[in-house]
Amino acid sequence: MEDEQGKKLCQLAMAGDNNGVTSLVNAGYDVAYFDNNGLTPLMHAAKHGHADIVRKLLDAGAPWNALSPSGLCAGDFAMDNAHQDAFDVLLNAGVQAELVLGTIARKEKENNHPNGCYLEDRVSFSEDKLMDSDSKAVMMAWENPLMEAHAKAVCSRGGHILNIGFGMGLVDTAIQQYNPVSHTIVEAHPEVYDRMLQNGWGEKKNVKIVLGRWQDVIPKLDSYDGIFFDTYGEYYEDLREFQQHLPKLLKPGGIYSFFNGLCGDNAFFHVVYCNLVSLELESLGYATQLIPLPVKDCLPEPVWEGVRQKYWQLDTYYLPVCQSNDDE
Ligand SMILES: C[S@@+](CC[C@H](N)C(=O)[O-])C[C@H]1O[C@@H](n2cnc3c(N)ncnc32)[C@H](O)[C@@H]1O
Incomplete structure (x- = not known):
C-alpha cells in the first residue's frame, strides 16, 4: 500500500x-x-x-x-x-x-577536537602526496596550481602573511616567491613540523614557524595582510570558528583565502557550502569572490591510486578571495 x-x-x-x-x-x-x-x-x-x-x-x-x-x-x-x-x-x-x-x-561541540587522532598518528610522505595512517590523503601534488593561485591572492598586497597548515609546503613555497616581509606558518603535526625543519624552513629569514593547533596558538599570532587557511581532519565548524578570529587577525584591506574543498564530492552540496560560507563571511563584514579555476586536467584517474577517499571530484575549483566590505 x-x-x-x-x-x-x-x-x-x-x-x-x-x-x-x-x-x-x-x-x-x-x-x-x-x-x-x-x-x-x-x-x-x-x-x-x-x-x-x-x-x-x-x-x-x-x-x-x-x-x-x-x-x-x-x-x-x-x-x-x-x-x-x-x-x-x-x-x-x-x-x-x-x-x-x-x-x-x-x-x-563543547571543546572536543575532531582531529585529535590524526595529529597523534604517523603520516607518510612521498613525492606526490602526504598520507595519514588510514591511507587518506592529507595533501596531494595535483593541488599545486591551486596553491599557487591562493598564494598569489593572499600576497597581492605584500606585507605580512599567515598560513595555517604546512602539509607539503606547496602554498608556502609559492608564498616565498612573493618575498613577503614576514611569513608565519602554523603547523600542528609533529612529523610535518620535523620535516619542515629538515627542509630548511626554520632557517629562512622571513619565516616564523609556530608549532601547535591554530586553536591553541591564536593568542601568539599578530595581524596580517594576507591569510591562507588549509588544515586537515577538521570540520566546516572549525573553518567557521577560525573565521570568527579574522577581524583581529586580518589587517584592514587584507586578503583572506582558504582551501575550498567543502563537499568536494558532490556538485550541489558544494554550491550550498560555497553560499553558506560566503553568507557567514558577509555577516563578519567580508565580501567573498569565488574565482572559477578548471581542474579537470589536473586530475587523471591514476592520481588517486592508493588513496582511500577521492576528496575532490568536481571539474571546477572556486577559489575564495575575501576582503573586508569597508575596503572595496
Ligand atoms: C591539507 S594540508 C595543508 C597543505 C598546504 N596548503 C600545502 O600547500 O601543502 C593540512 C595541514 O594542516 C595541518 N593541521 C591539521 N590540523 C591543524 C590545526 N588544527 N592547526 C594547525 N595545523 C593543522 C596538518 O598537519 C597538515 O600539515
Whole structure:
C-alpha cells in the first residue's frame, strides 16, 4: 500500500501535477519515498523543473539532501537539467537547513577536537602526496596550481602573511616567491613540523614557524595582510570558528583565502557550502569572490591510486578571495 502511494507521488511529481501532489501530501503520503530506481518525488520534480512542486515537497518535509544510488541529490538533478527555478528553491532550502544545523552543531561541540587522532598518528610522505595512517590523503601534488593561485591572492598586497597548515609546503613555497616581509606558518603535526625543519624552513629569514593547533596558538599570532587557511581532519565548524578570529587577525584591506574543498564530492552540496560560507563571511563584514579555476586536467584517474577517499571530484575549483566590505 505504502509502495503504491509512494509511486503515485513520484508519478505526479514527475508529471508536474501540482494539485495532485498537494492532495497526496495533504493525505499524508510519504514525501521521503524512494522508488525502484532510488529516486524520491523531490528528485523527480527537480529533474523536470517543477519548482512549485519542489517547494511543496520541501515544505512537507522532503529531505533536500537525499541521495540517489549514483550519489546525486535533487539539486544535482535541477542543475544538470538547467532548471534554474527549481535549483534556486533547493539551494535556499539547503543553505537554510545547514545554517540551522550549524547552530545545533555549535551547541554540541563543547571543546572536543575532531582531529585529535590524526595529529597523534604517523603520516607518510612521498613525492606526490602526504598520507595519514588510514591511507587518506592529507595533501596531494595535483593541488599545486591551486596553491599557487591562493598564494598569489593572499600576497597581492605584500606585507605580512599567515598560513595555517604546512602539509607539503606547496602554498608556502609559492608564498616565498612573493618575498613577503614576514611569513608565519602554523603547523600542528609533529612529523610535518620535523620535516619542515629538515627542509630548511626554520632557517629562512622571513619565516616564523609556530608549532601547535591554530586553536591553541591564536593568542601568539599578530595581524596580517594576507591569510591562507588549509588544515586537515577538521570540520566546516572549525573553518567557521577560525573565521570568527579574522577581524583581529586580518589587517584592514587584507586578503583572506582558504582551501575550498567543502563537499568536494558532490556538485550541489558544494554550491550550498560555497553560499553558506560566503553568507557567514558577509555577516563578519567580508565580501567573498569565488574565482572559477578548471581542474579537470589536473586530475587523471591514476592520481588517486592508493588513496582511500577521492576528496575532490568536481571539474571546477572556486577559489575564495575575501576582503573586508569597508575596503572595496
Ligand atoms: C591539507 S594540508 C595543508 C597543505 C598546504 N596548503 C600545502 O600547500 O601543502 C593540512 C595541514 O594542516 C595541518 N593541521 C591539521 N590540523 C591543524 C590545526 N588544527 N592547526 C594547525 N595545523 C593543522 C596538518 O598537519 C597538515 O600539515
